Each structure stands twice: as C-alpha cells, then as structure tokens.
Amino acid sequence: MFKKRTTTHSAKQNLRRQQLDDSTPPGPEPAPQTTAQPATEQIVTAQQPGGRAMNDLCMRAESLGLDPDPADHAVASPAHDHNHAQHASVYATHDAEPAQLALSAEPALPPSRNSAAPEAAMHPTSTNVSPAFLSYFSHLSSSSSSSSTSDNPNSRFTVIDTPTKGRAIVSQTFHSPGSLLWTESPACALPTTEFTDTACTRCLATPKRVMRCRPCASASYCGIECQRADWPEHKLECAHLRAAKDAKHEYPPVIRMFARLLKMMEAGVVVQAGEEKVPVWELVEQLQGLDLDMEEAQQMGQGVMMARNLVSNGQFMPPVLAMKFLGQLNNNGITILPHSTSIDPVGLGLYPLTSLINHSCTPNAVAFFHPSHPRQLHLRCLQPISPGNEITINYVDVCQPEPARRADLAKYHFTCTCALCERERGAADRMAVKGKNKPKVTSVLEAMSLGEYTRAMRYGSVDSRLLQATRRALIDQLLNSSVPVGKEPDYASIVRIAADLVDCYAEHIGRGHPTTLVHEMQVLKTKAYLLQGDVAPKVSLEQVREDLERARRVRSEWEVWYARMKVWFTSEEMRKVFSEAEEARAGVEAYVKAIEGLLRQPMMRR
Numbered sequence: 001m002f003k004k005r006t007t008t009h010s011a012k013q014n015l016r017r018q019q020l021d022d023s024t025p026p027g028p029e030p031a032p033q034t035t036a037q038p039a040t041e042q043i044v045t046a047q048q049p050g051g052r053a054m055n056d057l058c059m060r061a062e063s064l065g066l067d068p069d070p071a072d073h074a075v076a077s078p079a080h081d082h083n084h085a086q087h088a089s090v091y092a093t094h095d096a097e098p099a100q101l102a103l104s105a106e107p108a109l110p111p112s113r114n115s116a117a118p119e120a121a122m123h124p125t126s127t128n129v130s131p132a133f134l135s136y137f138s139h140l141s142s143s144s145s146s147s148s149t150s151d152n153p154n155s156r157f158t159v160i161d162t163p164t165k166g167r168a169i170v171s172q173t174f175h176s177p178g179s180l181l182w183t184e185s186p187a188c189a190l191p192t193t194e195f196t197d198t199a200c201t202r203c204l205a206t207p208k209r210v211m212r213c214r215p216c217a218s219a220s221y222c223g224i225e226c227q228r229a230d231w232p233e234h235k236l237e238c239a240h241l242r243a244a245k246d247a248k249h250e251y252p253p254v255i256r257m258f259a260r261l262l263k264m265m266e267a268g269v270v271v272q273a274g275e276e277k278v279p280v281w282e283l284v285e286q287l288q289g290l291d292l293d294m295e296e297a298q299q300m301g302q303g304v305m306m307a308r309n310l311v312s313n314g315q316f317m318p319p320v321l322a323m324k325f326l327g328q329l330n331n332n333g334i335t336i337l338p339h340s341t342s343i344d345p346v347g348l349g350l351y352p353l354t355s356l357i358n359h360s361c362t363p364n365a366v367a368f369f370h371p372s373h374p375r376q377l378h379l380r381c382l383q384p385i386s387p388g389n390e391i392t393i394n395y396v397d398v399c400q401p402e403p404a405r406r407a408d409l410a411k412y413h414f415t416c417t418c419a420l421c422e423r424e425r426g427a428a429d430r431m432a433v434k435g436k437n438k439p440k441v442t443s444v445l446e447a448m449s450l451g452e453y454t455r456a457m458r459y460g461s462v463d464s465r466l467l468q469a470t471r472r473a474l475i476d477q478l479l480n481s482s483v484p485v486g487k488e489p490d491y492a493s494i495v496r497i498a499a500d501l502v503d504c505y506a507e508h509i510g511r512g513h514p515t516t517l518v519h520e521m522q523v524l525k526t527k528a529y530l531l532q533g534d535v536a537p538k539v540s541l542e543q544v545r546e547d548l549e550r551a552r553r554v555r556s557e558w559e560v561w562y563a564r565m566k567v568w569f570t571s572e573e574m575r576k577v578f579s580e581a582e583e584a585r586a587g588v589e590a591y592v593k594a595i596e597g598l599l600r601q602p603m604m605r606r
C-alpha cells in the first residue's frame with residue numbers, strides 16, 4: 001500500500017528557497033559557483049511561460065472530446081496498492097560510437113524486393129509529425145559529431161503513416177549490418193528502482209561511488225558535472241522527492257519519469273534543436289498512446305495517483321489527460337540495458353525519435369547503450385537495410401516461442417504479423433491438425449533443448465510455467481555463475497543447453513547481435529570452466545573427441561565474433577567488458593591443448 005503524502009512545511013520553505021536561487025544544485029559536494037551549463041544536446045532551462053504546456057494539452061484534450069475535469073485539480077488521492085510496472089521493453093544493449101542521423105520529410109522510396117514493410121510505401125510522408133518534431137530530427141542529424149567511415153554519411157530516414165502500425169520510420173538508403181543509424185539523447189531518463197542508489201541519475205553509469213543530492217537524498221550522481229547537468233530538471237522535483245520520503249525505492253521509474261516530465265512541461269523546458277528550441281511537451285505530445293481497457297485504465301489511474309504525490313498537492317493535470325500521458329509513457333519508454341549490467345536494465349528513457357520505430361521479431365536494428373554513458377542511445381543496423389525498408393527493433397525477448405511473444409506484445413496493443421510469427425503460427429496450426437504427433441516431453445532437461453521447449457510450449461505436454469521457470473533458472477545459472485547445476489553435474493547436458501540457447505539467440509536475432517554476443521561470452525566462460533574441469537577420466541574416448549571438436553569450433557567461431565565485436569566496440573571500456581570472454585577463450589584453448597595431449601597418449605590412440 002502506498003501512503004498518501006503531503007508536502008511538509010519545511011519542504012515548502014526549501015522549495016521557495018530554491019526558487020529564489022535555483023541555478024545551482026545543492027549537494028554533498030561544494031555547490032557549483034556558476035549556473036549549470038546545458039550539455040551539448042541537453043535540455044536547457046525554461047523558455048516558455050510556465051503552464052503553457054498544460055493549457056495546450058488541456059485544449060487538445062477538449063478537442064479530442066476528453067473531459068479535463070478541472071474541478072479535480074486539487075483532489076487529494078486516496079492510498080492504493082499499485083501494481084503497475086509495465087513499460088516498453090526494448091531488448092537493448094550497448095555501443096560506443098557517435099553517429100549521424102539525417103531525417104527528411106521526403107516521401108519514402110518504393111520498397112525494395114525484400115522490403116520489411118511493403119505496406120509502408122503505400123502512405124508516404126506522415127501527416128502526424130509536427131514541424132517542431134521534424135526540427136528535432138534535423139537537429140539530431142546535424143548535431144552528430146562524427147561518424148565512422150562504415151556509416152553512410154548520406155543516410156536519410158522518413159517518417160511515414162502505415163495502414164496497420166501507425167507511423168513508421170523508413171530508410172531511404174542502404175545500411176550494412178553493424179553500421180550506426182543514429183544516436184539520441186533522452187527527453188527524460190531515470191534509473192530503475194534496483195539501480196536508484198548505485199547509478200548516476202544523470203548519465204546512468206554505475207561508478208564505484210555516487211554522491212547523493214543533499215536535500216532529497218533521492219538523486220545520485222557520479223560527479224559534480226552530472227549533478228549540474230541534471231539540476232535544471234532535478235530542481236523541479238527535488239522538494240517533492242524530499243517530501244515523498246523514499247520515493248526512489250517505492251515509485252516505479254515510469255511514475256518518477258511521469259512526475260519529472262510533468263514538471264518539465266509545466267516549466268516550459270525546451271530541447272535545443274539546432275537553431276530552434278523544441279518544447280519537451282511537443283516531443284511528448286506526439287507519442288502514440290493506447291486505448292486503455294478497464295484493467296489498464298485502473299492501473300494507469302493508480303499510477304497517476306502515485307505520481308501526483310511527486311508533483312504537487314495543489315495543482316495537477318486533469319486525470320483523464322494524466323492517464324493518457326502515462327499510457328503514452330508506458331507505450332514508448334525504452335528500457336536501458338547496457339552490457340555492464342548484464343540482464344538488469346539500469347534505467348528507463350524516453351527517446352522521442354527512436355520511439356517511432358515499430359517492432360519486429362526479426363528486427364533489422366537494435367538500440368545500444370554504452371556502459372560508461374548509458375543515457376545516450378545508439379541505434380545500430382543488424383541486418384542489411386535497403387532503401388524503402390522499414391527500420392524495426394524488438395520490443396520483447398524474441399527468443400521466446402510465438403505464444404509467449406504474443407502475450408508480451410499484448411501490452412502494446414498489437415499482434416505481430418512479422419514473417420517469423422506467421423511462420424510459427426502456421427506451423428503450430430498444421431501440427432495441431434495432426435494432433436497425434438504431440439511430442440512427449442518427459443524430463444525438464446530434455447524439454448530445455450530449444451526444439452522441445454518450443455514444441456512443449458505449443459502443445460502443452462509440459463506445464464509451460466514450469467518450463468519457463470526452469471529455463472530462466474538455468475539461464476541464470478549459465479549466465480551468472482560457473483558452478484554447474486546440481487550435485488552430480490551433467491556436464492554434457494549443460495554444455496548442450498548452453499549452446500542451444502546461444503543458437504536460439506543467433507537464429508532469431510543474428511550471430512552479431514550484442515545480446516547473442518553477451519550470451520555467448522557468458523556461455524563461453526561456463527564452457528571453459530566445464531571443459532577445463534577434470535572430466536577426462538570420466539568420459540569415453542568418443543566423448544573426448546567430441547569435446548575436442550566442439551572446443552575447436554567454439555574457438556574458431558569466437559574468433560569470428562570477436563573480429564566483429566572489434567568493429568562494433570572500439571573503446572577501451574568495451575575491451576574491459578569483453579576481457580572476461582578473452583579469459584574464457586584462454587580457458588578453451590588450454591583445454592584443447594590438454595585434450596590433444598590426451599589423444600597423443602598411446603592408450604588413447606584408437
């Protein structure tokens with residue numbers, strides 16, 4: 001249950017003090033003497049009279065037939081349990097390099113033969129993008145500082161309307177796998193609850209030590225620079241966070257983002273887009289919302305109730321509008337998952353440009369976040385993109401079977417019709433007709449191999465929850481430790497399952513996908529551990545030969561992947577991240593030598 005909170009007298013006084021001199025962040029470090037400077041692409045301070053955003057949004061709500069219910073502005077919220085925590089989940093990883101984006105409003109070229117979105121070309125340039133938003137695109141294009149030679153300097157993207165997916169981004173030029181499509185800074189980004197005490201509220205990096213904002217103790221910073229950069233936004237929420245004690249632990253990131261963005265819009269915060277200043281509210285306003293069903297409306301309502309504790313006691317956005325806004329954030333927020341944090345997202349960000357990209361289970365692009373500066377999103381090409389192809393990313397884990405993907409995508413209110421989904425649904429239908437061919441999966445370990453797992457999920461011969469849980473547990477085991485599962489480890493099964501999982505990722509998202517690489521890296525580590533172990537006396541000669549073959553294969557594949565990774569991850573930090581994998585490689589090589597030595601022994605030569 002969440003308790004209703006009120007702003008205390010001292011918090012109000014504190015707020016007033018800050019309003020008098022709000023250019024300097026307070027904090028554990030000596031407060032900076034100068035006004036915080038906006039970083040290159042960062043948000044600058046208010047340019048518009050406060051409240052304009054709210055008025056504009058209210059007027060728009062009325063024109064949409066929504067009842068802004070101004071009488072409700074000051075109503076105190078009752079306490080509610082809040083189980084709303086869903087947010088857009090782009091399965092994303094990291095990257096190192098800056099890039100360029102050029103987006104034009106020209107019509108999309110006709111789709112190429114292998115276009116991922118043939119429907120896209122039917123409705124060329126979107127009518128649903130405001131001029132301010134287009135300025136924002138142009139700014140991204142012109143502000144990108146540099147690009148590697150592998151990136152196409154003439155890249156152009158177009159926003160179009162599609163009949164079934166809303167807007168989409170289409171490329172007008174060719175992009176090769178690995179090339180950078182664009183970089184984007186968030187309109188707003190905050191750490192997840194798990195990282196709220198350890199990640200920098202601004203850059204979202206996780207340094208060894210963070211400093212807390214003294215008044216609220218809710219925001220953490222890696223240094224004074226980040227504190228200064230965040231101050232124009234944080235000063236709007238600092239007193240409220242202080243009043244709502246321990247908000248950072250109790251409030252989901254989407255709610256904290258909602259509250260912060262509301263404050264930013266209210267204060268008329270703008271994003272510098274080249275010559276122009278684009279109000280944050282214009283970027284937020286164009287995000288696609290959701291038509292909420294009853295249950296979702298209830299969840300959003302509870303979320304809004306929570307958020308108002310972080311905003312203001314006296315004034316609040318009309319509830320209908322607030323629910324719509326929260327729905328937009330849920331539909332468009334992007335999970336920030338840098339490699340350094342493995343499978344745990346470090347933050348949630350709102351990236352207005354990238355959020356225009358639609359989902360595919362066989363995406364041709366991926367969002368990366370570099371561990372040293374996860375705030376910045378880098379969009380990389382995964383598969384060759386031809387002129388006319390729609391840019392796609394994956395919103396959910398595409399290594400799941402189709403029914404699970406469909407269930408996860410339901411929160412975005414669409415059923416995926418990508419080729420993979422259609423194929424899997426078709427195969428399931430054909431198998432269902434045959435009926436008798438239901439596979440018999442008797443052991444969980446057996447079911448864990450990809451094929452059985454997928455079939456088992458489809459035909460329900462094993463409890464899918466058990467399978468899911470086991471799969472997750474096993475993945476955790478494989479990813480997070482070198483300790484084999486169980487007391488009597490079944491090395492062969494573990495290595496086989498590990499390889500299946502990597503193959504699964506490779507099949508669905510490609511060998512070069514960073515997610516695949518990270519899994520491979522961890523699996524290699526596990527394999528190296530297992531292969532280095534004292535297994536030789538326990539296995540047959542045949543088994544030893546198989547292991548040797550596998551180890552050789554792993555070694556050669558690894559070299560290919562590593563060469564590719566070097567192209568993608570050039571910075572020093574990335575080399576550190578992958579040094580673990582180097583260790584694994586050394587381990588595998590040591591094992592290969594040991595086995596080769598074994599095979600040279602006379603008794604083994606048969």
Ligand SMILES: C[S@@+](CC[C@H](N)C(=O)[O-])C[C@H]1O[C@@H](n2cnc3c(N)ncnc32)[C@H](O)[C@@H]1O
Binds near residue numbers: 287288413414415
């Ligand atoms: C983050 S937005 C993507 C951009 C959106 N099309 C727009 O116009 O702003 C997510 C929404 O796009 C639509 N969408 C994304 N991928 C889709 C797909 N593969 N098929 C159908 N609709 C999709 C859904 O309505 C979803 O709620």
